[in-house]
Amino acid sequence: MKEKNKKELRKFKTGLTAFSIILFSFFFVMMFSSCAFGKKENTVILLAGDSRSSDDYTFYKETLEKKTGAEVFIEGASGMKAEYNASEEYLKRVTQKKHDVSIWLVGGNDEGSEGTIGTFSEDSALGCQGEALVEEVDINGEYNGNSFIQAVDYSMRKYKKMCADNYGKKAPVMIYCTDLPQQRDSADSEWSKKENWERKRLAILECCEKNDIECLDLYELCDFDMSIEPMFVAPTDKVNNHGVYYMDGLHPNPKGIDLITDFEVMKLKEIGILE
Numbered sequence: 486m487k488e489k490n491k492k493e494l495r496k497f498k499t500g501l502t503a504f505s506i507i508l509f510s511f512f513f514v515m516m517f518s519s520c521a522f523g524k525k526e527n528t529v530i531l532l533a534g535d536s537r538s539s540d541d542y543t544f545y546k547e548t549l550e551k552k553t554g555a556e557v558f559i560e561g562a563s564g565m566k567a568e569y570n571a572s573e574e575y576l577k578r579v580t581q582k583k584h585d586v587s588i589w590l591v592g593g594n595d596e597g598s599e600g601t602i603g604t605f606s607e608d609s610a611l612g613c614q615g616e617a618l619v620e621e622v623d624i625n626g627e628y629n630g631n632s633f634i635q636a637v638d639y640s641m642r643k644y645k646k647m648c649a650d651n652y653g654k655k656a657p658v659m660i661y662c663t664d665l666p667q668q669r670d671s672a673d674s675e676w677s678k679k680e681n682w683e684r685k686r687l688a689i690l691e692c693c694e695k696n697d698i699e700c701l702d703l704y705e706l707c708d709f710d711m712s713i714e715p716m717f718v719a720p721t722d723k724v725n726n727h728g729v730y731y732m733d734g735l736h737p738n739p740k741g742i743d744l745i746t747d748f749e750v751m752k753l754k755e756i757g758i759l760e
Contacts (some may be wrong), residue, residue, distance in 0.1 A: 497596040528555040528758060531657070533579050534570065534590040536563035537665075537736055541723055544739045548746050553759055554589030558582055565595045571643065580647045584657050586758050588749060590703070591640070592664035592689070593735060595633050597681030602738035603689050605695060610687045634688040637661070641696045660752060663689045663704040667735045669717045677716070701752045707744055 530549060532538040538545065538561030546557045560579050562569055569575055570591050576684065579587065594603070603619035604611035611634070622630040624643040630636055641659065650657040663686040668677035675681055686704045693700035707730075715727045717734035726732050730741035737745060753759040 486548055489576075500542065515563045522697075528553065528586070529584040531560055531582060531584040531587040532590075533587050534561045535565055535593040536561055536721075537593055538588075538590050539563045541721070542732075542736060542742075545737075545746070547737070548666065548742050552750050553568065555585075555759075558584060561590070564594060564735075567591045567633055567640070568628060568630070570624075571636040571640040573627055574605060576640065576643050576647055579618065580644065580651055583652070586658040586660060587644070588660045588701075589640075590662045590664070591637065592633070592685045593666075593667065595683040595685060596675040597633065597664075598675045598678075599680075599684070601633055602684045603634040604688070604691065605634065605638070606691075607613065609691055611684065611691065613617065614684070616673070616684070633685060634692060637689055638692045638695065641692055641698050645695060645696070658699060658756060659691055660699045660701050660756075660760065661693050662701045664703050665703055665707065666709055666711050667717065667731075668711050668714065669734065671716065677711075680713050699752070699756055703745060703748060706748050707741075709741070 499733050532545065532549075536542070537632065538559060540559050541561075541563055543559070546559045549555070550557045560582070562575060565575075570589070570710065587629070599615075600617065602611060602616050604616045605621070606612055606620065607618055619635055620730050621642075622639045623626055624639060624646055628636065628639050628643075630639060635718070641661065644659060645656070664682065666679070666682045669672070671677065686702070690700060690702070692698070709730050711734070713729050713732045715734045721736070722733055726738045728734065728738060730737060730744065732738045750759065
C-alpha cells in the first residue's frame with residue numbers, strides 16, 4: 486500500500502514538473518511576443534491608392550494589422566485614377582496623418598492601353614514598345630500631366646517632398662506596388678488585356694528605379710490566374726464574393742488580401758520596418 490502511494494506521489498511530482506515547464510514556457514513566449522509586438526504596435530502604416538485600399542474593403546486593414554501589430558490607416562480614393570493620386574488634394578490628405586510607411590496600390594481605374602502610359606527613356610522597356618517619351622511634371626505646381634507614368638512619377642516625388650517638409654529626417658518610407666490584373670465586362674475590354682496590365686507594371690517599375698522608391702512587384706509575386714475569376718460588372722458589389730482571389734474581377738477578396746499582405750509583411754521586414 487505504501488509502495489502504491491509512493492508511485493502515485495512520483496507520478497504527481499512528475500506531472501507537476503511537466504505542468505510547471507509548460508506554464509513557464511507559455512509565460513516566456515507571451516513575454517517575448519509582447520516585447521516583439523510592442524515595437525510593431527508603435528508602427529503606423531498608411532494604405533494609399535484607389536478603392537482597393539479604401540474603407541470599401543476594411544478586411545485589407547484588419548488583415549495587415551493582425552499580421553504586423555501596427556496601426557493601419559486606409560486612405561485609398563475609391564473610383565480614382567493615378568492622376569488623382571498625384572493631385573495636391575490627395576497628397577495633402579495622405580501626408581497630414583503621421584505614419585512610418587505608406588503602401589501604394591495605384592492604377593485600378595487606369596486602362597493601361599497603348600499610348601496612355603509614356604516613358605522617361607527611349608531605351609526603357611516601354612520605350613522599346615513604342616510608348617511616347619514624356620517629361621517630368623514640375624512638383625512645385627499642380628499636376629498637369631497626361632500619361633500614367635507622369636502621374637506615378639509626380640506622386641512619388643511630391644509625396645517625398647511633402648513628407649520631408651512635414652517630418653524632416655523621420656520622413657516615412659514609401660512602398661509602391663505594381664498594379665494587379667483585372668477584367669471588366671468581357672475579354673475584349675481594355676481593362677481585361679494582359680498587355681495593358683503589363684504596361685502599367687513597367688511604368689511603376691521605371692518610376693521606382695528613377696526615384697529610388699521601394700517597389701513591391703505584386704503583379705509578378707501574386708501571379709493571379711484571371712481565367713478562374715469573374716468579370717467585373719458595375720455596380721460594385723462590396724459584400725458578396727464571386728471569385729477565388731477576387732470579389733469581382735477587380736477588388737481582391739479576403740483570400741487575395743491574405744496573399745497580398747504576406748508579401749507586404751515580407752517587404753516590411755526586408756526594409757527593417759518590422760522585425
